[in-house]
Amino acid sequence: MKVDGRHIRSIWVEPDGVSVRAIDQRRLPHEFVVADIADCDAAAEAIRSMLVRGAPLIGATAAYGVALAMRADSSDAALARAYDRLIVTRPTAINLKWALEEMRKALSPLPPSARAAAAFARAGEIAEQDIEINKSIGAHGLAVIEKIRAKKANNRINVLTHCNAGWLATVDWGTATAPIYMAHDRGWDVHVWVDETRPRNQGASLTAWELSHHGVPHTVIPDNTGGHLMQHGMVDLVIVGTDRVAANGDVCNKIGTYLKALAAHDNEVPFYVALPSPTIDFSVSDGKKIPIEQRDADEVTMMRGRTADGRIETVRVVAEGSPVANYAFDVTPARLVTGLITERGVLAADRAALAGAFPERNQKQVP
Ligand code: MRU
DSSP: OEETTEEOOSEEEOTTSSOEEEEOTTSTTTOOOEEEEOSHHHHHHHHHTTSSOSHHHHHHHHHHHHHHHHHHOOSHHHHHHHHHHHHTSOSSOTHHHHHHHHHHHHHTTSOHHHHHHHHHHHHHHHHHHHHHHHHHHHHHHHHHHHHHHHTOTTOOEEEEEOSOOSGGGSSSSOSTHHHHHHHHHTTOOEEEEEEOOTTTTHIIIIIHHHHHHHTOOEEEEOGGGHHHHHHTTOOSEEEEOOSEEETTSOEEEETTHHHHHHHHHHTTOOEEEEOOGGGEETTOOSGGGSOOOBOOTHHHHEEEEEOTTSOEEEEEOSOTTOOOOOBOEEEEOGGGOSEEEETTEEEOSSHHHHHHHOHHHHHSOOO
């Protein structure tokens, strides 16, 4: 999508075919910095430190991480080392494992001399595939928005979203945001309520920044505002992303998503989850079995921002000594999900619909 009118992706390879670059998302919205991901270690560190984040982008970065590893050493041992280094960087987004498995599948049968070129090619395909998937999600999501819009006297649509499932979380377009960008591009009157998404503020710092650059009307709201807005008819639908969907349709996403789903259910507001098929984990029968990442207390106790005189500073917002819990994700039970917007259409959040739409993924379970 666009930054200052110029098209850019969240991750890309320079024309030399081997230099991997990504937007440093830790610095947004105050600074736009492009990071050089020079080797496999740098890719792993970029994922761990959340220089890149969002399930599909984590997967694409890991794929490039393997490619960079193969450039340095394309032996079987190096392939195994790259896998092991990258797989431990973040536990919840299944796209990481999916991408690493894809890379291993593509590279293992090849002679080492052919691996580096093949690895960059496969990583590039994974990135391109992500964009195509998101465009399809956008088209299916657009139909959902159109139906809701048609019932409104003023045709104005208010979408609430949580965290950042936008183009920054993917290679381009985003999942939850793809239908929103497409609706906006058609000239529809779409407005987005952006949950700030404490503690890392992906909504306030990233989603709002994206939407601003694309000119989509939006309003940032404190995380606890959604229920109130829904009670007053100010939300027509919720669209969120996800880090992992269990085989039964339970959805794991950024902490706080579950509360939005409960509020949506109570107020009869449709609650949709947008996801690419690599986010489905058929090996996990239900959401309770999805590992939930717990992150540093610093993310809760400290906040980063720009001072009135332009300096970027980090300040403490919690009293010294207070213990902190920082669960990064929660699980929304399938019963609270109106529909799963996938690249193959809008599905019921249940085992039969998921398995029916993606039979090839259902059979090829990763051990
Ligand atoms: O911790 P993050 O910022 O990586 O979490 C991101 C999310 O929870 C997104 O909603 C999810 O990855 C879907 S991205 C299309």
